[in-house]
Amino acid sequence: MKGKGKILFAIICFFGFIANTLAACDYETQVRLATEASNVNITYEIRHEIINANTGQIAPEATDEDVEFDSEYTYQDFIYITIMNVTENIYVELIGSDGSTQSIYFSDTNEGTIELDGGLGENIITYTVNIRSNNSNCSSDMLRTFEFVTPKWNPYSALIACEGINEYYCEPYVTYEIDLTEGEIIDRASEAKKEETNVPQDEENSNWWTEWLNNNPWFIPTAIGVIVLAGVATTVIIIKKRRSKVL
Numbered sequence: 001m002k003g004k005g006k007i008l009f010a011i012i013c014f015f016g017f018i019a020n021t022l023a024a025c026d027y028e029t030q031v032r033l034a035t036e037a038s039n040v041n042i043t044y045e046i047r048h049e050i051i052n053a054n055t056g057q058i059a060p061e062a063t064d065e066d067v068e069f070d071s072e073y074t075y076q077d078f079i080y081i082t083i084m085n086v087t088e089n090i091y092v093e094l095i096g097s098d099g100s101t102q103s104i105y106f107s108d109t110n111e112g113t114i115e116l117d118g119g120l121g122e123n124i125i126t127y128t129v130n131i132r133s134n135n136s137n138c139s140s141d142m143l144r145t146f147e148f149v150t151p152k153w154n155p156y157s158a159l160i161a162c163e164g165i166n167e168y169y170c171e172p173y174v175t176y177e178i179d180l181t182e183g184e185i186i187d188r189a190s191e192a193k194k195e196e197t198n199v200p201q202d203e204e205n206s207n208w209w210t211e212w213l214n215n216n217p218w219f220i221p222t223a224i225g226v227i228v229l230a231g232v233a234t235t236v237i238i239i240k241k242r243r244s245k246v247l
Contacts, residue, residue: 037131091131
């Protein structure tokens, strides 16, 4: 009987634990967690930094005047990832297509915001962002998941042919692969420049006239007034001539 009593007691404790857990992770708590998860935002920023070429580290003491042809300082772009609105009840799991994995808790942030190193933009990285519960009553529950992409630097954007061209293949940073050769890009950029410079004469005149009218709004009502006055004067002259002939 004692053995059966222990088994019965264990079963009662087990179901009691489940009941308490379910009661604690109630609907109201789940709604609150879902709301906090929906507020989490992630963005990226590309910053043009001055680095020490010898160490590869950012040089906060250097200015633009220090960057010269033969100096130790040079420019380098860095990608920074910012995650906002992390709370004590949730944490963010960041899984990159480059194999990186990181979990961000509220204690890692500055009042819910954290800035992460996103690299030099050597590759396009797709992140799977999992937002999970950190609430003791609903621990590790998946609340939200989505993807976030950081770009890579497009070396073709440095071509002279790409100067002043806004086409996708000349963008400095891209989140897509450019399936073109350097020669094809130069050809396309050259054609784009020709199209911009070979504007039809009629279109140029039309654009000039429209711009002039926008800058001189007085012209149209004045011209209409002059035409009306000229018409009235002409009518008066004609009437007078007819009367003089009759007399």
